Amino acid sequence: MNEIIFFGLNEYPKLFKNEPEKITKPIQFKFENENENENENENENENENENENENENENENENENENENENENENENENENENEKQIKQISSGYSGTIFLFKNGKAIEYLNENYSNQNPSKIQIEENIQKVTVGYQNEAILTIEGNVFAKGKEINSENTKEFINISSLIEDTNDRTIEDIVSGRNSIYLLTSNQNAYGIGSNYYGQLGFDSGILTKTEKPILIMKNVSKIFTGNSSNNIFLLNLNQELFGCGNNEYGQLGLGESRKDGIIQKLTQNTKYSKRQNN
Numbered sequence: 001m002n003e004i005i006f007f008g009l010n011e012y013p014k015l016f017k018n019e020p021e022k023i024t025k026p027i028q029f030k031f032e033n034e035n036e037n038e039n040e041n042e043n044e045n046e047n048e049n050e051n052e053n054e055n056e057n058e059n060e061n062e063n064e065n066e067n068e069n070e071n072e073n074e075n076e077n078e079n080e081n082e083n084e085k086q087i088k089q090i091s092s093g094y095s096g097t098i099f100l101f102k103n104g105k106a107i108e109y110l111n112e113n114y115s116n117q118n119p120s121k122i123q124i125e126e127n128i129q130k131v132t133v134g135y136q137n138e139a140i141l142t143i144e145g146n147v148f149a150k151g152k153e154i155n156s157e158n159t160k161e162f163i164n165i166s167s168l169i170e171d172t173n174d175r176t177i178e179d180i181v182s183g184r185n186s187i188y189l190l191t192s193n194q195n196a197y198g199i200g201s202n203y204y205g206q207l208g209f210d211s212g213i214l215t216k217t218e219k220p221i222l223i224m225k226n227v228s229k230i231f232t233g234n235s236s237n238n239i240f241l242l243n244l245n246q247e248l249f250g251c252g253n254n255e256y257g258q259l260g261l262g263e264s265r266k267d268g269i270i271q272k273l274t275q276n277t278k279y280s281k282r283q284n285n
Contacts, residue, residue, distance in 0.1 A: 205268030
């Protein structure tokens with residue numbers, strides 16, 4: 001803004017509309033410099049352009065973020081869809097077959113009178129990490145360390161619904177399960193405390209007790225402590241246990257020398273079979 005002092009003729013066209021034609025006393029006249037106006041206009045335009053650019057950049061960033069989120073969601077959905085289709089494990093036995101998928105869900109085909117059955121989804125809220133199928137039983141190990149099972153000799157009703165058998169362990173501090181295996185009519189559990197339990201039939205002493213005293217149990221019973229690994233076959237009536245000192249033990253049916261012992265027995269006595277035993281997990285190509 002500029003200021004000048006003016007007096008003199010104020011003829012047509014009047015410089016000052018509200019003043020007489022002849023100004024005898026100096027008056028103060030304020031006016032805006034065109035350059036200043038231009039600069040101000042330019043600054044305003046620049047500010048407007050900057051704001052527009054900022055808005056455009058913000059919109060672009062928002063669009064980029066939206067696109068990134070959409071891409072992430074699409075990738076997550078694709079991964080979920082892939083995991084729904086990709087099989088992690090298959091376990092099969094006389095009672096049926098279970099397919100475990102990478103998304104932690106599983107379906108089962110039940111062998112009822114040797115007829116082809118439609119698959120049914122296993123209704124367990126927790127994600128599954130391992131499944132086992134024995135001769136007439138099925139067991140499921142969840143990510144949380146719980147074991148759900150069903151089948152013959154598992155309970156008095158031979159239920160067709162999965163029940164949480166790990167919750168039946170008497171020691172409440174020993175209910176987190178790391179591994180499971182299924183025998184013919186028995187299921188074996190390995191806890192995070194390195195203790196091995198068994199549930200089901202003990203007809204051949206496969207639970208580590210004399211079959212003349214105990215024929216079956218509906219609650220997991222302790223077989224052996226300090227165990228690093230458990231093994232059995234899905235039609236087997238014996239159990240093999242590798243302890244923390246790499247010593248292999250076994251008990252159960254030895255009618256055909258399955259335990260490597262020289263006599264047939266089912267007294268449930270756990271026998272040391274070998275020492276300095278190395279276990280190596282087979283790697284799939």
